[in-house]
Amino acid sequence: xxxxxxxxxxxxxxxxxxxxxxxxxxxxxxxxxxxxxxxxxxxxxxxxxxxxxxxxxxxxxxxxxxxxxxxxxxxxxxxxxxxxxxxxxxxxxxxxxxxxxxxxxxxxxxxxxxxxxxxxxxxxxxxxxxxxxxxxxxxxxxxxxxxxxxxxxxxxxxxxxxxxxxxxxxxxxxxxxxxxxxxxxxxxxxxxxxxxxxxxxxxxxxxxxxxxxxxxxxxxxxxxxxxxxxxxxxxxxxxxxxxxxxxxxxxxxxxxxxxxx
DNA sequence: GCCACCGGTGGC
DNA sequence: GCCACCGGTGGC
Numbered sequence: 001x002x003x004x005x006x007x008x009x010x011x012x013x014x015x016x017x018x019x020x021x022x023x024x025x026x027x028x029x030x031x032x033x034x035x036x037x038x039x040x041x042x043x044x045x046x047x048x049x050x051x052x053x054x055x056x057x058x059x060x061x062x063x064x065x066x067x068x069x070x071x072x073x074x075x076x077x078x079x080x081x082x083x084x085x086x087x088x089x090x091x092x093x094x095x096x097x098x099x100x101x102x103x104x105x106x107x108x109x110x111x112x113x114x115x116x117x118x119x120x121x122x123x124x125x126x127x128x129x130x131x132x133x134x135x136x137x138x139x140x141x142x143x144x145x146x147x148x149x150x151x152x153x154x155x156x157x158x159x160x161x162x163x164x165x166x167x168x169x170x171x172x173x174x175x176x177x178x179x180x181x182x183x184x185x186x187x188x189x190x191x192x193x194x195x196x197x198x199x200x201x202x203x204x205x206x207x208x209x210x211x212x213x214x215x216x217x218x219x220x221x222x223x224x225x226x227x228x229x230x231x232x233x234x235x236x237x238x239x240x241x242x243x244x245x246x247x248x249x250x251x252x253x254x255x256x257x258x259x260x261x
Numbered sequence: 262g263c264c265a266c267c268g269g270t271g272g273c
Numbered sequence: 274g275c276c277a278c279c280g281g282t283g284g285c
Contacts, residue, residue: 026267031276033266043264046278065277 006037009068013058015039018068034066139207140171142182142216164226168218170197171206182215196220 006017017037023029036044044050047065054060062070149157169179186194196217201209203218210216 021266023267028267031267048278 009036011063011068011070012036013039034068036068139210139212140216142178142185143171143173146175146178146181166220166226168220169216170202170218171210171216174216179215179217183217186215 004019004021006019009016009018016039019035019037020032021035022032033045036050038044038053042053044053047060047063050063050065051060062072064071163176163180167179167183169175169182183194192213195214196219197203197206197211197214198219199209199211202211206216
């Protein structure tokens, strides 16, 4: 039997292999089928099947099953509709109770769900539709960014950016270090305006009042003075403020595809 | 019973 | 018309 090669597939986690098999006979002779093999050897013959298996751990939205590559930009046609969207509901779907685990916010390019810890496995979860629709979020996830440093090609650690005047962080164990990362992340991950935490109560009891769609940063206003800051202090500080301003004016700016860290 | 392989078809 | 997806089955 001819040896068919299973090749590594860099778009998938380590250990996954891709195989292409040419049809030898029949009406479809000459066409090919693409299969994937998990590290444990399980065979997959379609994207939906792969998607069901990988769940939240890998985002296959841009994954092209035939070529095995991520195709950024044009999101691959996504027949997988969410069960709470209007189109699916019209077709008689049931609301999604959304028990899927949220994605861990890390610097890794692989998306990992948070770890579920169940102290009483026998307990039934009460359904609360209102709550079930919104995706749970990790509070204070920016703390993970602490201590991350960027370096140049020679692995020389780059000097950290100076913080713009007037920025203050919010929450336990907050530092300038994480504040900068938090703002940079917010700029990259959301197309909404970045305002910081506008609720005063967030400072007293962040666990309850924190706005999870905003970085752990006290509310701030960008002034002309910020932008007129002398050039030598830091070009990048100016860049960050211009980014904030631009974004607040035009929420539709195209966003970078990659996390900054 | 398993699975490699090709057919059939729904959705575009 | 094409093709992604998956059903069905022949050969083991």
